[in-house]
Amino acid sequence: MNAFGAVVIALAWISVESFEQRLIGGQKAKISDFPFYASIRIYPNRYACGAAIIDRFWVMTAAQCVYSVHPSSLVVVAGTSSLNETGDRYGVHSVHVHPLFNAAMKTNDTALLRLTRSVVYSKNVSSIALATDSLPGGKTLELCGHGATQYPFTNMSVPLMSVELKSITNAQCSAALNRPITKYNLCTKGKTTKGACVGDVGGPLTKRGGVFGTTKLYGTVSWGYPCSQGMPDVYSSVLAARPWIRTISGL
Numbered sequence: 001m002n003a004f005g006a007v008v009i010a011l012a013w014i015s016v017e018s019f020e021q022r023l024i025g026g027q028k029a030k031i032s033d034f035p036f037y038a039s040i041r042i043y044p045n046r047y048a049c050g051a052a053i054i055d056r057f058w059v060m061t062a063a064q065c066v067y068s069v070h071p072s073s074l075v076v077v078a079g080t081s082s083l084n085e086t087g088d089r090y091g092v093h094s095v096h097v098h099p100l101f102n103a104a105m106k107t108n109d110t111a112l113l114r115l116t117r118s119v120v121y122s123k124n125v126s127s128i129a130l131a132t133d134s135l136p137g138g139k140t141l142e143l144c145g146h147g148a149t150q151y152p153f154t155n156m157s158v159p160l161m162s163v164e165l166k167s168i169t170n171a172q173c174s175a176a177l178n179r180p181i182t183k184y185n186l187c188t189k190g191k192t193t194k195g196a197c198v199g200d201v202g203g204p205l206t207k208r209g210g211v212f213g214t215t216k217l218y219g220t221v222s223w224g225y226p227c228s229q230g231m232p233d234v235y236s237s238v239l240a241a242r243p244w245i246r247t248i249s250g251l
């Protein structure tokens, strides 16, 4: 079995055991509205996870997506909102997994990919700024991804979908999930009609900056419980990972 098999099994396990949520209640997203969105595919073109372009040479995703995969098996695809398209394709030079990532607990579930060549920016491809502030509850955020759009989980969504979600405090999240949620995570409110699903892992949780502001990356999808119970979605916090990101990438 190759490395891709491992990714598929991981995703399937997530779908059954802990990630039966879906990016449901979403709408089709134009890549020009989410130019920082990238998908991670297993060579040549098999979808694995979502990601965000944070620099011409760096892409951020969840550690669980890439920790067991050789860089040469990975392709980062930008500039397309369809899994049926090959898009702008970049090889991966190296995979950097957070040193304290715990695959069983999904803690510090963050990874950086260094690309083999510089990303060519366009109307549909650009980087996103990293969050510099923590989020209080009640803020409107956007999530985009190719995760399944129905439950029971069937296939990935060929079109990229986006959905608006509300942040909740870590205390609210911890109470809802009945387990500790530290500052290394952040959460969005659980609803039975909206949320992440298998296939959305690694994807970018962002906040629009308004007319003069800058859209920023606050989290990457990490894990969750079945959406039919309206449980929160849990993300790795970009702000908390900031020192590590700086050490690895200089950003």
Ligand SMILES: *[C@@H]1O[C@H](CO)[C@@H](O)[C@H](O)[C@H]1NC(C)=O
Pocket: 030, 031, 032, 079, 081, 122, 123, 124
């Ligand atoms: C950007 O994406 C749109 C589809 O959303 C496509 O029609 C257009 O040709 C793309 N533009 C560039 C410069 O790739």
Ligand SMILES: *[C@@H]1O[C@H](CO)[C@@H](O)[C@H](O)[C@H]1NC(C)=O
Pocket: 082, 084, 158, 159
């Ligand atoms: C994607 O490709 C498959 C197989 O070629 C096709 O059946 C499907 O209609 C395509 N979907 C979209 C959204 O283009």
Ligand SMILES: *[C@@H]1O[C@H](CO)[C@@H](O)[C@H](O)[C@H]1NC(C)=O
Pocket: 100, 102, 107, 108, 184, 244
């Ligand atoms: C996550 O990483 C930080 C260091 O960046 C560490 O202090 C923290 O204990 C880790 N969290 C867990 C749950 O391992």
Ligand SMILES: *[C@@H]1O[C@H](CO)[C@@H](O)[C@H](O)[C@H]1NC(C)=O
Pocket: 154, 155
């Ligand atoms: C899911 O994908 C498989 C393989 O691409 C395809 O054979 C099947 O028809 C798809 N199922 C649905 C419900 O789209």
